[in-house]
Amino acid sequence: MRNATGPLRDQQHFRFAYVLPTGSSGRAVLEADGYPVYELPFVELSRRKADLLRYVPMLLLNGWRLYRLAQREKATIVHLNDFYNLTGYIARLLSLGQLQVVTHVRFLPQSLPQPFARTWRWLAERGASRVICVSEAVRRYFSAAVKIKVVYDPLPVAEEHPEPLHLPQADKTVQLLYLSNYIQGKGQDLALQAFQKAYVQNPQLRLRFVGGDMGMAKNRLFKQQLEDIVRQTGLHKVVQFAGFAEDVEAEIKKVDILLNFSESESFSLTCLDALYYGTPLIASDCGGPAELFENGKSGLLVPNRDVEAMAAAIVQLAANTGQRADFVKAGRAFVRQKFAPAHTYEALGNLYKEVLLATGK
Incomplete structure (x- = not known):
């Protein structure tokens, strides 16, 4: 996401704020790039009883917190960078539908436990303004709805080292x-x-x-x-x-x-x-x-x-x-x-514009 939001912020004047899991090592990198960064104590589903007991209460609480953060940042769109992160849907409900949700599917849903994957697919297809798939392989899991889009991840920003010559190793290995x-x-x-x-x-x-x-x-x-x-x-x-x-x-x-x-x-x-x-x-x-x-x-x-x-x-x-x-x-x-810009971060920017246009903003 950082590779995509950087040029969108600089070239198309979008404003982004990041919300990370508590204690994430990514905070320092994003703050060094000048992004506002918040943390929430997300709880993921797991086999541990403690997580199962905490999941629903923390989902509701974090949804409320996300809604409040969106208000503070005057955000129109919440972009969920994980298929299984449902906090954005709670925030949307609390906003009475004013807050738009874009959900990004980065896992291959076919490989996930299907009772969960099918539930998340149902929520995404009905509760999100757009569903972004990182490949056609992911796209095939969803319906043919127009809101389902393939947007490839962008290339690295630049090469920092001289191009390799790939000459034979000195020891011939x-x-x-x-x-x-x-x-x-x-x-x-x-x-x-x-x-x-x-x-x-x-x-x-x-x-x-x-x-x-x-x-x-x-x-x-x-x-x-x-x-x-x-x-x-x-x-x-x-x-x-x-x-x-x-x-x-x-x-x-x-x-x-x-x-x-x-x-x-x-x-x-x-x-x-x-x-x-x-x-x-x-x-x-x-x-x-x-x-x-x-x-x-x-x-x-x-x-x-x-x-x-x-x-x-x-x-x-x-x-x-x-x-x-x-x-x-x-x-x-x-x-x-x-994976030129037109197929990656520019496509993401156009998707954001479609969502904003539909909301009249």
Whole structure:
């Protein structure tokens, strides 16, 4: 959202205020950009009894607080950046329909628990002025209503490092990067299985995992399980694990190939970043990534959860420097055309204008 609201604020004179979960690390970044920032103690649905008991009372209370914040900021639109955040609907009810809601669907609803997903879809289609889908893969979950729009996430603002030349490594190795937080379903386990098979055919391969655990015990356990597999298989000298990366561009640009074998992605900013920054990509056909490049021309798309196909793609691309060079050139050109401003933040600005025009403001 920050990549979109920046140019909209500067070029089209919209005014934005952000409301974040209490304690969010994003506050400092947004305040440094000059945005008013507020915090609310959002409670998400979970299996924990305490959260279930608190959910409805806190939803009502936070809806009231959001309504009051909208009044203070003289806001006309509340843009919900999460499909499952229902506080905007409460705020709209309290405003007697004066406050307009735009809801952004960033998850692939097909992969969520369907009793919840169908409820959230029903609310979005009836309670929101517009529903924004980050990809056609997400769009297919909804009805054909005019209010359902696809608006792609924008490209990074700029490149901060010189373009990579992707020359052969001094030690003749081929460096693979897996850039994602350690979360079950994000595909690190599939990547590790594929790497094991590919490494047998090409011992020059090297794999580096980069990501955080988001402070969650289950994510730390998942990472530990991956590390255990590496030790047990004797791959500890060729597979590395790193923590959260502050400089994503630098991480992407210093490797030969980026892998993304997530089991479900609505869009995938990681894949978009790889293409934008000019690093050859191998991604699984799990939703949004298929829309980000042309298979065989600007990257390789493999069937979802197909470890054999993943390993074959790694071996193929690692051995073909010419194809990697072609992917760099084609990928950079493709995303700069498809995700140009007219299709991303300008489309979002036009959507805001449609909503404002309908309200007479």
